[in-house]
Amino acid sequence: MTDNLRHLARRCLAGDQRAMLELVDRFRGQVFGLCYRMLGHREDAEDAAQETFVRALRNLRSWDPSRDFEPWLLAIAGNRCRTALARRMRRPSVCSLVEPVAEHRPDLHAARHLAEEVHLALNTLRPQYRQAFLLFHEQEMSYAAIADVLQCPIGTVRTWIHRARRELIRRLQKREVVESRHAV
Amino acid sequence: MRCEHFDVRLQQLLDHRRAPEGDPRLRRHAALCPRCHNQLTATRRLLRGIQLRELPTLDDDFAARVVQRVAPTARPQPRSAWLLVATALAATLLAAVMPQGPHAPHAITRFAPHTPPRSGNSASELAATTAHLPPNTNQPHLEQSWWTVCGTSILELYPEQARLRHRQQVSQLAEELRPIATPFNATVTVLRRTIPFGRPEPKSPPSASLVPRLAQQPSHA
């Protein structure tokens, strides 16, 4: 896997466009997934994902082949997302995320409702907490790998993830999502 | 277990990706403490909600758009370049080996194998397609179409293949060969004009600027 990736990276550096396509296709799911969960908006996430790959391919020489590629790539994605979030904070929000009132609908939308509540709850977290939480619970990365991505000590990662969980749980309790009788 | 220990234990289990409900101490405390029970339920709902979230799909051309930005000026692929070189080389070699005028049989004999090929291979099939044409080495080969020249030459090398004469089959296959042979013949003619050891086309004025310059040089023949 790693050797294969090193070979792919070498081909990319040589200007092989087929290799570039292969590299992007291999990691597009992970990168776009993180961007979408971080930004909560499809177009913004696609822009951030594209920017991530463009930067990664242009700066591929700065990747140390003795280390894993994935944390390096996701670190770029995280930086792109934080930049996008900062830019979003500066400009007046045209289409702010309208929070729907919690509904107790005994129908098939219960699953979607829960997913939406979690999505909204995640958007209230600090970007670092959110990113650490998503990398752990969604990308299923280890604390060490997340520390590599976020370029901070493992202890800090653990603290951020614990805080993220507590805040999310509090938020769900406040929104009465927990009390729903129509659990999915 | 006290409530603060409950929270610590809950975080530890989640850190190890283990289901909190599977821990007996946690379950016992949650059964007695409404606050911690609520926290346990909220944790379960949170993890379930993460699983349920859908991810929109990216467009199929996402990777292509990225590569377009990184390398906007498309460079020829190495494979295409090699293919071009290999084709040119093959055509040049073919042009060099091809029969040229009345000396053709001798030229080809130098490359002929000592043992004739087995019946049914591509050589015999090609011989069969042209077997109805009588070999005529007195007439300049350049006046004939390329497939006729090849077929005749092969028959000269492998006369025993002449028994494969089937006029109907030959006619059908010859029709299929013509569209391929005609443009290839033209290409080979151009190559023979330009390569140093090729002969200039006798019937038409050369179009390549290289040939007149060669013609002005003293002949060493």
Ligand SMILES: [Zn+2]
């Ligand atoms: Zn308690």
